[in-house]
Amino acid sequence: MGGLLAASLVGLGAIGAICDGAEGPFGVHRQAASVAYRGKEVKAASASTSSDADGVHFSLPFFFGPPVKIVTFGSGIPSSQVTHIQNLLNRVNSIQRIRDFLGVRMNHTATIVLVKNAADYQAELRQLGVSAGDASSLSEDSNGFTLGSTVVIPLFQNPTDVDLANVLTHELTHVDINQHISNIPSWMNEGMAVYMGMNGQKAIENPVDFASDEKQDAEDILQVVQSNQLVPLTGSEAAILSGQETYDYELQDWLAVCYLIAHYGKSSIQTLVRHLESENPNQAFYDTYGETVSAFNAQFTKALKQSASVASAGASLEISISPSYHGEIFVQPPNQAVGHGFKAEPGTHHVTVTASGQVQADLPPVGTKKSKIPATPGTMYVSLLPQRFGSVDGQKLLDAEMEIQIQNGLYTFENAWEELENNPMYDPSYLPEVLGVTITAIHDEAPNDPILTMLNAENA
Numbered sequence: 001m002g003g004l005l006a007a008s009l010v011g012l013g014a015i016g017a018i019c020d021g022a023e024g025p026f027g028v029h030r031q032a033a034s035v036a037y038r039g040k041e042v043k044a045a046s047a048s049t050s051s052d053a054d055g056v057h058f059s060l061p062f063f064f065g066p067p068v069k070i071v072t073f074g075s076g077i078p079s080s081q082v083t084h085i086q087n088l089l090n091r092v093n094s095i096q097r098i099r100d101f102l103g104v105r106m107n108h109t110a111t112i113v114l115v116k117n118a119a120d121y122q123a124e125l126r127q128l129g130v131s132a133g134d135a136s137s138l139s140e141d142s143n144g145f146t147l148g149s150t151v152v153i154p155l156f157q158n159p160t161d162v163d164l165a166n167v168l169t170h171e172l173t174h175v176d177i178n179q180h181i182s183n184i185p186s187w188m189n190e191g192m193a194v195y196m197g198m199n200g201q202k203a204i205e206n207p208v209d210f211a212s213d214e215k216q217d218a219e220d221i222l223q224v225v226q227s228n229q230l231v232p233l234t235g236s237e238a239a240i241l242s243g244q245e246t247y248d249y250e251l252q253d254w255l256a257v258c259y260l261i262a263h264y265g266k267s268s269i270q271t272l273v274r275h276l277e278s279e280n281p282n283q284a285f286y287d288t289y290g291e292t293v294s295a296f297n298a299q300f301t302k303a304l305k306q307s308a309s310v311a312s313a314g315a316s317l318e319i320s321i322s323p324s325y326h327g328e329i330f331v332q333p334p335n336q337a338v339g340h341g342f343k344a345e346p347g348t349h350h351v352t353v354t355a356s357g358q359v360q361a362d363l364p365p366v367g368t369k370k371s372k373i374p375a376t377p378g379t380m381y382v383s384l385l386p387q388r389f390g391s392v393d394g395q396k397l398l399d400a401e402m403e404i405q406i407q408n409g410l411y412t413f414e415n416a417w418e419e420l421e422n423n424p425m426y427d428p429s430y431l432p433e434v435l436g437v438t439i440t441a442i443h444d445e446a447p448n449d450p451i452l453t454m455l456n457a458e459n460a
């Protein structure tokens, strides 16, 4: 803690001097501070240099590669929580992932400061030199913050390991970038960080849930495109900091990096980083991709517009049925009042739903039946009707449901639950499995949709 405190005070002094200036706290761009904002990230600027963590070198014996120091600020965080974060970082392998992606490794210690509540988060941000007003708003709605090589993680904004895997990998990507690149446009910085945050999340999340999270983030941007609100990729986030952001720019930044990876390969990012270490961003981009940023932006925007106009072409579900489940499976497509039934058989099966609402499966059909769930646009249900009504929690089990949402032609798993006699939504779960039946994959039937090509970059 002593070392961290010293580093923080040094940072405060340096930033404080700049923050007092007429340009305001974010007016002078020398070194990036990065802030996860409303669950997403914005980049702020400060006068700190990447050497602000100098003198804070720790080695952790459990950790291979560059050292990471995890500390707490404020009270109420047990040492078991610190150990949990250490173990999670190792499990996700964040540092190595980032190094492999960027092609450069951290050469200074990264300090991760855990805070438990908004008051401590705000106090720590203030100590790092963030203005009182910004620290106040950031402490309410950001889920991570990076300044130089210091990362602040508000645990209360990241309740699950999936959240933590994402935010830790995201922020440490900024640290690595901060240690090697002094001048990087916001969209490249955030695009790489969001890409890696998703990459870290993917390492530990259920694959159907991950793909659904990815698609829902993409849908947000496609809706921005449909409403003609999309702005060009931005170099600075002044609009965000001044509250003029109309949508999450960093999701757009992420898709731009996905587009680059999908079309030029993952290794092109290493080439870009190498150029950014010694060239101005426009030159670095041109030397890597052979075109200007504005030409790329036009091409990328065109792809988004094309994707926003693609109609749903249906989807194919891969379903795994355990031998313990005996009964029927009904698939109720969007806008239909009936379910299409099949007899469950153990093994892996495929159910296809076409754009016009036809349902096919490699299971024996048992006909259609009016569903108790009314026809719903944009929502599809997979219902399980067990052969024998068992008992759960002392109540009769009636059936179980899995909900799939469809937006911009993309199918995403939403949640699963059981219906009991006196509880219509028992034990809702984000995992796509219930009563021994699991959705193991959702394939969107839209091979020419550019957004699916972009999203596939997370599998590169």
Ligand SMILES: [Zn+2]
Pocket (backbone or CB within 6 Å): 034, 035, 036, 041, 042, 170, 174, 189, 190, 193, 194
């Ligand atoms: Zn960020």
